[in-house]
Amino acid sequence: MLDNGYPLATESNVLKELIKPPSLVRSVVHTITGESKLANVSSTLPTGQLSNVPWRRTGVKYANNEIFLDLIEELDVIIDKSGTTIVAEVQGKIQANSRLSGMPDLTLSFMNPRLLDDVSFHPCVRYKRWESERVLSFIPPDGPFRLLSYQISSQSNVALPLYVTPQFSFSGGSGKFEVKVGPKQTMGKVVEDVKLVVPMPSCVTNVNPTSTYGMPSYDPVSRTVTWNIGKLQTQKYMSMNGSVTMTSGEAPESNPTIMVEFKISQLAVSGLKVSRLDIYGEKFKPFKE
């Protein structure tokens, strides 16, 4: 929300309070009650702006008081031709969804706060407390928000849970490739949503990928081969191979870069652990702590 070009409110909670985002439930309700779409607009101005905690709306009430914290870490790795890890960076964030009544004052402490050396906070977090005690003390906004994000660089030995061995051979106007995928150290966790994207060189006109598992596809517009594997099977042999047609005479200078995405739930690469979350300032019993 802007006033004469100057940002007035950028806090999503405040904006949502002004205009409620459309949801399925609401549209169903509107259709049934015939209230038309207008109830999406709140008739009251957000009072939070006036308070000292502008991110939190006042008068929040829930039957079940709960707060969810999701620790999400993203791992960015660059691996060179020979398979050595060149860069491995971990970016993490704590995505919270607060459903707590009143004005709760939360304190979140970590088992190993030393891991976090470069952090950015939601404005609700008190810097000073973090500086002195390494605990996060905050009055949360209502609803989903990102509590903090952090970056851990120079993570020297990140054990990747899978391997990818590509083989490309281009000669004349055609080429072949084979990409094998398999699990490495998975630490007993399931590797999900595995997806390989292979951008082909510009001289490639067509690719016919086939695979032993999953359905690879080639998009001629973006010249990329996408192979959605899904859950990584430990037993199955997984490979994709195919032939490449190219405009004659041109050979690509180098093998394409393969981008691999995957997801492992219940695992934080950095080893960051939340030790406890205390609620002060409110009387209710949290549904689950």
Add this chain to the structure above:
Amino acid sequence: MSTGGYQGPTADFTPTGFGSDSPETSSRNGASASVINPPLFAADYKRHEDLKSMLDSSKDGQKREAMKLIIGMVAKGKDCADLFPAVVKNVVSKDSEIKKLVYVYLVRYAEEQQDLALLSISTFQKGLKDPNQLIRASALRVLSSIRVPIIAPIMMLAIKESVTDMSPFVRKTAAHAIPKLFSLDPELKDELVEVIEKLLKDQTTLVAGSVVMAFETVCPDRIDMIHKNYRKLCNLLVDVDEWGQVMIINMLTRYARTQFANPNQEEVAEDAPFYGEKKKKKKKPKKKKGYTMDPDHRLLLKNAKPLLQSRNAAVVMGVAQLYHHVAPRNEFGIIVKPLIRLLKGHVETQAIVLSNIATISADRCAMFEPYLKSFYIHSSDPTNIRLLKLDIIANVAGESSIHTILREFRTYISSPDKQFAAATIEAIGRVACSISEVTETCLHGLMSLLSHKSENVVAQSVVVIKKLLQLHPKQNKDLIDQVARLADSVTVPMAKASILWLVGEYCSLVPKMGPDVLRKAAKNFVNESDIVKLQTVNLAAKLVLSNPKQTRLLCDYVLSLAKYDQNYDIRDNPVSSLNGLFLQGEETALSKYAKKILLAPKPAPVLESAFKDRIHWQLGSLSHAVNSEATGYMALSDFPAEPPDPSVRNVEDDSWWGKTKEKKKNLHGDSDSEASNFYSSISGSDVSGSDNEGSEEGSGSESESGEESEEEEEEEGETSSDEEDALEKLKKRFGKKIEVSDSEESEEESEEEEEEESSEEESETETSSDEEEETPRRSAIAKPKVAAGKTAKSSALKPTAAASPRRSEEPSLLDFDGWDSVTASTPNSAPLNSYPISTATAVPGASTNLLQPLTNQMAALATSSPSSSASSAPPSTKPFTQEIISAVHTPKKTYDLLNRITGNGLAVTYHFCRRSHITSSKMVAIDVTFQNCGDSTLSGIRTGSPQLQSGMRMSSDVNIKALTAGTSQTVTVGIDFNDTLQPAKFEISVAPGKRYPVQIDPLVGELLRPMSVSEDKFMALKDKLTGMHENISKLSVAVSPASLQPAVLEVANMAPVATTTKSNMQRYAAVTSTGNLPVLLTIVCAEDTKIVVNCEKMVFNSMLAKAVKESLV
């Protein structure tokens, strides 16, 4: 549905000017509706008609419904302009909901229908006086959004009025309205500047950002207005909203550049390379140069630092540029990590941040070297990001990292992204150029690229090789030879031109190659592109000078080809004409110098970052991003050679303090509030900021920071000018006092910002009833504290002063001399915590004299427990004040500190004696009883090594020389819990090396000091502490009012408030011992008991409620 039908009422409503507007808008509406959704066409019109009749109805409910529908349509992007007259009528509605909605509507449509909007203006003026702050604010916002020049004076008036509004939200809106009015009527600038000046004095975080924004748009050159507010802005910074922070930081950067001395003076003067500087700096301690950072300069840097942790990239960037432009070089390092963190943001953010890093790294490469890997290119990066990253890598590369970088570069070269590969080769050239160690390696690497498959790579390599060879042509003769051989195979014009130039330039080094290359070039001359042709001509000219025998004919041929070339550049090339001259065989003046002109030694090109030249832009600015001056860009001035007088930033009272240092005793009534004002500009507002957040630890950590800054300033003050020295001393001297009144102020700040003005002004000018009520209370609470601080000091200063109370009967506020000397007598007892009872009992004689106005209870207490009389005398019992009184009741309960079994015969118990401690009123006095239960004498009992949370303090340690078997000794220990419920941990040691770690857990009720207030006052205070400062809990058991009071007083050190009305309601009041924040307890006895606690400290709220509840059950 005819349009005429609904134009009728509008025509009635607006006699002039509307007629032309209306059909246009209505037809637009109709058209758009029909285009988007034809079936809705009819429905929409009907709705408008319906809405109109709803708006005209007399029922508020209907109107509200109609307005909701309209705003809903506006939000969906539907045109509701034709409803304007009908809506405007409702601006006078009494219902606040309707009013709000009408305002929202007006903000959207007022600009389109200015004439009609004029009708609503009187309502806004009324709205500006509405009791609801939201209405006032939105009335002002709407009023200022109507861009009708004739109402500019009205807007001016409205702004002026709103600036003094009670609600910070309205003041914020007023600040927003200023730039709007300025753009509407620039002639009002002078008046607006006055308004801004007034607003700058505001103490709230809500306003600060907005007013700085207004300042920046209206009068960015009036830096003099900032002086007085500088410290306040620095202190508020952390708590201002994100966008405000960006504004303030940018403004303060400019400010700092004009007001402070350059922190990097030495380096600038020496102009040494970066590495050198670093070493030199270490060798030279700062003192030698005589540069000391202005404490204000330090304050800015210190307060901006935590913002690096912001989630908002703009804020982080702002702080980074602040540090870049203002901070000493050695402190700059802290911004590196946050900047790198930003690289994980959106591509757009990345681009801006990278271009800024590129600029910084061109200057300070070593900073980023450890983070080199963060700049490695990901396959998903778009080309512009890749180029920026390459530039940074090339900037940052050092001798240690160069080999990994080159390996990385090798991969990049094979990228299918041509532009990127070319840029990589250029980067290699730069690296080779800057690090002489690897020049050779790079050159050979590049040579190997000459056989690369890709034409582009080869071409780019040639260009870079040419540049590198220029550095050391002599040593690389064979390389030149090798490159020259490429002349036929290379087809890219730029590369070919480079080769030709190289051969021509170094024709003396490769004499055999020249003619051959020229021959081939001449052969193909007509088919070449212009740049190659030019270089061929050049080559021919150079060769003919050095080797005329072999090349003259070729040269003639080339020149004659060039003479008739289509391109006039080639035709008119000075070389060709020049050659034309001397080739005719005549000795002209020119031909004599031909060799000198053509074969003059040329300086090697410097390969450097393209971002180097952006260094003169302010980082993070638009101008920096586009590398040309954007409208409204204000260049940072250089640091002044001689910094302007730092005293301009002192708030007036500072100087006043300096002058009246001697007289302060007499003027104490005034100076008290002066002090608070003065200090708030240093650390006070900081405290208030986070107290507002309602944080439990707020004052704890904050006041700590306050102390920190104080300390820092003190340190610096030592080396700074005399004047500052004096100031620092003053600060030191009054540190304690100021701190107290300061926290007092923070409590009130949220309600009354105006109070910040000096107290004389306050009493004269401010007449609002609220103020009048507040002022005496504040001074009443604060003054005794002053006394406390003062006496503690004086006792330290003159421990030998005689005890001679002079005017004990009259508790005058000005009676300081008497007071001083009384407490000066207590030095005997002050360190005396350790020698209890015996020596201390000597004092009561003197002190009871003074304590005549003590309450009865206190007197009773004093006599009933003689052991406590020594410490019950302290000044903090305050005979002066009507408000803070001594304990009404003292619980007898004792707590075990050390069990006699674990303590090997030494048992230690403690008991909250509810007296104020002798050294500081902030301390909670605790009677600690040491009992020797063993059979042998224990000697050397001491307490020590306290482990306290920040902000907490403990009075001097206990030292009992000997404790014979079976005896006990009680010592009063004072602990300042800093209004937290953290335990105070310390050790008790007994002579032969035994140590027992113990801890005293504070009880919430004991951290209070009872306050006696009237019922009205109580209610007034309570009204201010609602919302999150209120805790209501219920007890399902009925408690008889009679049993209530003892139970409450047992757990909480509070004073009952005399009630006149309901008998089933009891009220208790107290203040917290450290922060002096009021704590109010209300208990309603009915079928079930309701306990209401009001306090700014939310922990107190809940804990006290819990404690009281437990005591009642």
